Amino acid sequence: MKLSNRKKILVTIDWFLPGYKAGGPIQSCANLVQHLKPDYDFYILTRDTDYCETVPYQNIQPNTWVKLEDHVQVFYFSAAHLKYKSLFNVIKQVGPDVAFINGIYSLYFSILPLFILKRLNHQKIIVSARGMLAQSAINVKGGKKKLFLKAIKASGLYKGIRFHATNEEEEKAIGNAISPTANVVIAPNLPKLTDEVAHVLRNKQRGQLNLVSIARISPEKNTKYALALLADYKGSEHINFDIYGPVYNADYWQACEEVIRQLPDNIKVKYKGSVQSDKVAATLSHYHALFLPTQGENFGHIILESFTAGCPVIISDQTPWRNLEKDKLGFDLPLAEPNKFRQAIQQLTQMDQQEYNIWSERAYFYGNKFINNAEPVQLNRLMFEV
Numbered sequence: 457m458k459l460s461n462r463k464k465i466l467v468t469i470d471w472f473l474p475g476y477k478a479g480g481p482i483q484s485c486a487n488l489v490q491h492l493k494p495d496y497d498f499y500i501l502t503r504d505t506d507y508c509e510t511v512p513y514q515n516i517q518p519n520t521w522v523k524l525e526d527h528v529q530v531f532y533f534s535a536a537h538l539k540y541k542s543l544f545n546v547i548k549q550v551g552p553d554v555a556f557i558n559g560i561y562s563l564y565f566s567i568l569p570l571f572i573l574k575r576l577n578h579q580k581i582i583v584s585a586r587g588m589l590a591q592s593a594i595n596v597k598g599g600k601k602k603l604f605l606k607a608i609k610a611s612g613l614y615k616g617i618r619f620h621a622t623n624e625e626e627e628k629a630i631g632n633a634i635s636p637t638a639n640v641v642i643a644p645n646l647p648k649l650t651d652e653v654a655h656v657l658r659n660k661q662r663g664q665l666n667l668v669s670i671a672r673i674s675p676e677k678n679t680k681y682a683l684a685l686l687a688d689y690k691g692s693e694h695i696n697f698d699i700y701g702p703v704y705n706a707d708y709w710q711a712c713e714e715v716i717r718q719l720p721d722n723i724k725v726k727y728k729g730s731v732q733s734d735k736v737a738a739t740l741s742h743y744h745a746l747f748l749p750t751q752g753e754n755f756g757h758i759i760l761e762s763f764t765a766g767c768p769v770i771i772s773d774q775t776p777w778r779n780l781e782k783d784k785l786g787f788d789l790p791l792a793e794p795n796k797f798r799q800a801i802q803q804l805t806q807m808d809q810q811e812y813n814i815w816s817e818r819a820y821f822y823g824n825k826f827i828n829n830a831e832p833v834q835l836n837r838l839m840f841e842v
Contacts, residue, residue, distance in 0.1 A: 466552035478507035587754025763823025
């Protein structure tokens with residue numbers, strides 16, 4: 457199938473727009489498509505449901521090509537239609553110039569597409585690891601993942617393909633997990649294409665702090681660790697912590713709720729459900745800081761969105777966003793030193809309006825400067841040209 461004489465890029469990903477509950481991978485892929493659609497025609501294969509959902513998207517016809525916008529077509533597979541033969545036929549029909557596989561472990565959107573493309577003798581295949589080969593990510597269900605990686609390397613399925621890393625740390629992680637000689641191209645994650653919005657001033661009183669988390673509720677995002685930090689907070693200041701995001705594991709959330717029940721009276725936590733991606737900026741504008749002591753982020757779209765919304769961050773040092781305190785953007789702290797997180801919370805809590813405004817404005821201008829940098833877009837464009 458052909459939309460134009462431009463290069464055709466086949467993209468495979470478990471969840472895509474209008475989905476949003478899978479967080480970063482959807483955002484990373486959607487941002488890339490938005491930035492590069494003036495140059496390429498994108499054909500995206502995905503599910504017809506959102507992450508952790510069984511009900512299909514409304515008003516979207518499954519198992520056929522849907523024109524999402526100019527130069528972007530999406531094939532939403534229903535669960536019943538998601539089979540090897542169906543994937544083979546659709547991939548063969550597209551006949552892409554470049555295939556861009558998102559993720560490592562998905563049977564239908566990572567493993568089988570790679571096998572099919574190899575069977576069709578396709579030469580230009582890129583596998584985007586999306587942070588899944590970082591040691592912190594492999595350690596979650598580590599036994600199964602290590603066995604899988606051993607088997608897939610032995611199969612030769614990765615022979616002759618390129619891996620996409622978003623930074624040098626991920627390049628090293630791919631080398632450690634796959635092979636020191638793996639062919640890796642570095643192209644940074646791209647920010648969301650948005651019109652710059654005015655900086656929203658929040659009311660800030662000394663001794664009061666409104667924190668927010670917008671992420672999956674999961675061990676990887678360290679939701680329980682964040683709550684435990686607050687449970688052991690000794691200050692008497694009033695702290696509100698609102699949690700947004702899908703519950704990935706009911707047992708883990710129950711453990712989180714147990715910690716919530718142990719919080720002192722001056723600390724209030726509310727679970728607010730999921731927030732759609734187009735509502736994130738407006739949601740962030742109501743809070744003083746993002747609180748996300750994550751186990752690791754390949755990029756951390758919510759961190760960048762926090763900056764652009766003028767919201768400083770309290771995060772771990774396991775993300776690309778480092779040395780924040782010196783520029784008054786927030787704090788990036790070691791997970792092995794929980795007291796440093798509590799000190800950061802106390803520092804923000806004790807800020808008055810004037811001091812907080814400085815930090816909020818610094819975050820806002822830093823975020824908007826980042827999203828207007830053209831170099832990352834060019835690096836992603838080059839990834840498809842090599």
